[in-house]
Amino acid sequence: MTRRTDQLHQMRVFSAVAQEGNFAKAAIVMNLPASSVSKTIGQLEARLGAVLFRRTTRHMVLTDEGQNYLRMVRRVLQEIDVTEDRLRTGDEVRGTLHVTMPVAFSERFLSAQLPAFCKKYPDLMIDFDTDRRYLDLVSHNIDVAVRTLSPGQDSPFMAQELVPHVNFLVASPDYLAAAGTPRRFEDLARHRLIYFDWPRKLDKWQMMLGNKTVQVESQAVFRTNSYKTLNECALQGVGIANLPADYAITHLRSGALVHILPELKENRGRRVALYHQRRSESAKTDAFLRFLEEATDTHRAAVVAYLNDLGA
Numbered sequence: 001m002t003r004r005t006d007q008l009h010q011m012r013v014f015s016a017v018a019q020e021g022n023f024a025k026a027a028i029v030m031n032l033p034a035s036s037v038s039k040t041i042g043q044l045e046a047r048l049g050a051v052l053f054r055r056t057t058r059h060m061v062l063t064d065e066g067q068n069y070l071r072m073v074r075r076v077l078q079e080i081d082v083t084e085d086r087l088r089t090g091d092e093v094r095g096t097l098h099v100t101m102p103v104a105f106s107e108r109f110l111s112a113q114l115p116a117f118c119k120k121y122p123d124l125m126i127d128f129d130t131d132r133r134y135l136d137l138v139s140h141n142i143d144v145a146v147r148t149l150s151p152g153q154d155s156p157f158m159a160q161e162l163v164p165h166v167n168f169l170v171a172s173p174d175y176l177a178a179a180g181t182p183r184r185f186e187d188l189a190r191h192r193l194i195y196f197d198w199p200r201k202l203d204k205w206q207m208m209l210g211n212k213t214v215q216v217e218s219q220a221v222f223r224t225n226s227y228k229t230l231n232e233c234a235l236q237g238v239g240i241a242n243l244p245a246d247y248a249i250t251h252l253r254s255g256a257l258v259h260i261l262p263e264l265k266e267n268r269g270r271r272v273a274l275y276h277q278r279r280s281e282s283a284k285t286d287a288f289l290r291f292l293e294e295a296t297d298t299h300r301a302a303v304v305a306y307l308n309d310l311g312a
Contacts, residue, residue, distance in 0.1 A: 008080070010044040011073045012139060013037055014052065018070050019136035021059045029139065074138045074156070078276045081141060093287045094123035101146030103130035104227040105271065108246050109295050117291050124284055137276055143285050146292070150269040159272040160289050163300045164307065167266040168248045170257040175237040182240075182260055185209060188216045192239030195220040196230050205242055207264045214264070242266065245303045252306070262310055 016026040017037065027034040045052055052066035062070060101110075106128075118126065129135070129142075137145055137157060148165050149155060169188075182188050185207075193205075193216075205216040221239050224230050227247055234241035235256055243257075251257035273292050277285050 010040055010047075011077060013040045014044055015070065015073055015077060015136065015139040017041060017053070017060055018062055018066070019139050023060070071156075077138045081138075081277070092123065093121045093283045095284055096125045096127060097144070097284045097288055098127045098129075098140070098142045099144045099288065100129040100131065100135050100140075100142055104244075104246070105146050106130050107228060109299070110292075113291075113295050117288075121284075121287060124287075137274065143275060143277065143282070144288055144292075145274045146271060147274055148269055148271050153269060155272070155274055157274040157276045158278070159274050160293065162271045162273055162292060162296045164245065164303050165268040165271045166245050166303070166307065167242050167268060168245060168252070168262075169240055169260040169264060170234055170243050170248050170252065171240045171260055172235055172237040172256065173258055175239065176258060176260075178237075181258075185214055185216060185261060185264055188240065188261075189218050191218060192221040193218045194230055194233050194239045194241040195223045196227065196242065197223045197225050205266070207266045209264055216264075244268075245306070246299070249299065249302050249306060253302070 013026065013030060013032070016029045017023060020026045020029060023034045023037045023041075027037045030037065041053065048069070050065045050069070051063055052069060053060040054063055114128075118124075134147065135142060135145070146162065147155075149159070175192075179191060182191060207214055207216060222233055224233070227244060230241050231243060231247040231251075233239070234243055235251065240260060248257060248259075252259055273289055275285055275289065
């Protein structure tokens with residue numbers, strides 16, 4: 001490698017280790033031996049004369065110097081990727097578009113409409129990843145990532161608003177007719193609850209009641225890591241579900257589901273499309289962001305209207 005090429009390689013390896021947290025996972029991402037990743041980081045630290053990571057038994061934790069260097073590295077790698085992509089594709093919607101998003105979001109909003117987008121841009125190859133991991137946009141060369149930002153959370157990347165990420169407690173009319181309708185949050189303890197169990201196993205719901213946090217605890221009668229399954233169980237009267245507006249809103253409007261205790265709120269933030277390349281600089285990124293906006297527009301308006309009616 002030339003000196004410049006070697007520096008660029010070190011930056012990409014460093015970014016991958018910072019994202020993945022250890023040499024072994026970064027090696028898989030970079031398709032390199034773990035020993036090579038370790039050696040590269042050692043060479044980088046020696047060249048810079050700085051310790052970038054604190055080593056523990058399982059993880060690599062960035063030092064203050066490492067955090068500062070990571071911010072600089074991400075900017076440099078972004079500029080390189082933007083420049084190369086611009087030279088390859090010009091103003092045409094072509095080349096390869098790398099996209100990542102949760103599988104539930106893809107199934108709910110995009111699966112039925114993606115074929116039309118692909119046909120509209122036949123020169124565009126889409127690498128569409130619905131892995132549950134939050135992949136780093138820079139080290140994985142991702143153009144667009146759909147993510148959930150918590151209330152007040154910011155991002156170093158540019159963001160396009162998609163839909164609010166808010167959950168409602170819902171149940172079917174048949175279930176409520178048989179089990180009764182909860183009037184206070186304490187009543188939920190005697191009801192059958194359906195839990196969504198990703199990214200961690202839950203034994204309680206934590207929600208806001210006015211300005212205070214309350215915990216809803218009850219034995220789960222069903223657990224799943226699929227929102228689609230959670231939605232179907234609620235519709236079929238299995239119990240009370242804490243269901244995202246993505247799935248609940250249509251059924252609430254039709255009467256197939258009933259919103260229980262609307263004074264209980266769980267605002268998980270907002271779903272956004274993150275991207276690091278200005279839309280004016282990438283025709284393919286701009287085309288996909290417009291597609292996302294159109295695909296979620298009707299639902300976004302319905303959720304906002306419903307929340308306004310609740311006074312949320």
